[in-house]
Amino acid sequence: MTIRINADQIIDTFIRYTTINTTSVPDNNQLPSCENQYKLAQLVVSEFSNVNTVETSINANAITVLSLAANSPEMPSIAFFAHLDTAPDNANDTHAVRVKNYDGKNIVLPATGEEITVEAFPELLNYVGQDIITTDGTSLLGADDKAAIAAAVEAIRYMVANPEFKHGDIKLVLLPDEEIGIRGAKALNVAQLNADFGICLDCCGIGEYVIENWYAGSAKMTFKGVTAHPMSAKGKLVNAVLIANEVINALPENERPELTEGREGYFWVNKITGNTVNATLEIALRDFKIEGYQSRKALLQSITEQLQSRYGHENITLELSDTYDNVKAGLDKKPEIIASVQQAMRNLSIEPKPLIMRGGYDGSVITPAGLPTVNIFTGAHNFHSTKEFLPAESLRLASEMLLEIVALSAQEVPA
CATH class of the missing domain: 3.40.630.10 (Zn peptidases)
Structure with missing residues (x-):
């Protein structure tokens, strides 16, 4: 050679x-x-x-x-x-x-x-x-x-x-x-x-x-809560951090980076910030099939709509973006x-x-x-x-x- x-x-x-x-x-x-x-x-x-x-x-x-x-x-x-x-x-x-x-x-x-x-x-x-x-x-x-x-x-x-x-x-x-x-x-x-x-x-x-x-994208969700003094918070306090946690709990438990391999996709919750009044959650989406990738986005949209029906449309937002194909x-x-x-x-x-x-x-x-x-x-x-x-x-x-x-x-x- x-x-x-x-x-x-x-x-x-x-x-x-x-x-x-x-x-x-x-x-x-x-x-x-x-x-x-x-x-x-x-x-x-x-x-x-x-x-x-x-x-x-x-x-x-x-x-x-x-x-x-x-x-x-x-x-x-x-x-x-x-x-x-x-x-x-x-x-x-x-x-x-x-x-x-x-x-x-x-x-x-x-x-x-x-x-x-x-x-x-x-x-x-x-x-x-x-x-x-x-x-x-x-x-x-x-x-x-x-x-x-x-x-x-x-x-x-x-x-x-x-x-x-x-x-x-x-x-x-x-x-x-x-x-x-x-x-x-x-x-x-x-x-x-x-x-x-x-x-x-x-x-x-x-x-x-x-x-x-794989197909890759990201989701950014924002949550607005209602603050109240804890001594009189019952029926008043709406904790934005806990609403964000509801999203995490609604995601498939076994579809995380640390539990997947090969051609298995995932949701990766990689950042959460905020307090009682305002919180932000960032999630990476990955899937090898376009159908799977679209279904992941659809699931987040469905979760968002369910939360909006409970906490108010104006208090929950979802921003989805595609990163690469x-x-x-x-x-x-x-x-x-x-x-x-x-x-x-x-x-x-x-x-x-x-x-x-x-x-x-x-x-x-x-x-x-x-x-x-x-x-x-x-x-x-x-x-x-x-x-x-x-x-x-x-x-x-x-x-x-x-x-x-x-x-x-x-x-x-x-x-």
Whole structure:
């Protein structure tokens, strides 16, 4: 197998990107939610400033597009997608550590003394002898999704440096604030990309690719009560917090995140605030089937109407919103995309591992907007944790995957 992507170079690129703290800010409604997402976008763009065949743009929302002109115009146009932000689970600056020639033992994170243990993460043993990138224990690594940016950048570098490698128009699209509601993808003009299909790199261990995710939405309920002094409250006091609790008790007991797996959906009560007079309840809704998703919304509507009949229509409100869709319907319309992913993996001696994803990604918004977009591995493990780790060879192969899919786009791959 020809090695096209240099391991040391892609590791250096990735670690350089991790030094820019792009933690998204959930309570900031601006896009992007932090200025450093611009800074990272500008760094990526600067790396192609002297390349005549690559055009770049960054808009006011930090949505960034790098366009590599086709050298074979008859080939499909492909868009690579990655997101600029990292999860708000930990906002500390990243100090990446490269563990060379991993020996199969627990990995000690130097700043905290915490360990990434083989007992907790037995998949570590798949990478004995390889280099593994971790944090020092004080932050997230940010492989979600800076590993994707590095993989795409190095793939484009290769195509620029090797004009004999045939390709159609290639676009790298960097999107802000995926971690806090897939905001960047929702602000993207998908039609302007003029691409035939897309590839997100926002997933999992080597060989994994997403064939389906769930429908996702949210509900926000507000409750108004009536206050009274407790010594004379009988028949007067209406406790808004207890009305909110009635909603919680009316939800199916076994349909919670901690009690579900696989293709089972849930209601996730994730925030309750308030007092006797005013209370707010927030609930996430998830289901793999559109019928199931709609029935979850209908149940909340029914509960709301029952409470309104008891406490007054003006005192109970329900706001429902859709977050993203299941990509399965869109991908099923173009089975050649998944076929190319599978064939690319086989060509690179990677075992294909289809994944039903209990989550969403930028493609969950981009696919329903008309651009079928599959999600493939970056190679990282344990996202959103100080114990996140990235095997270097998996990262290199993620970049090779992009090149292999581009190469396969010149031919018809049986679905």
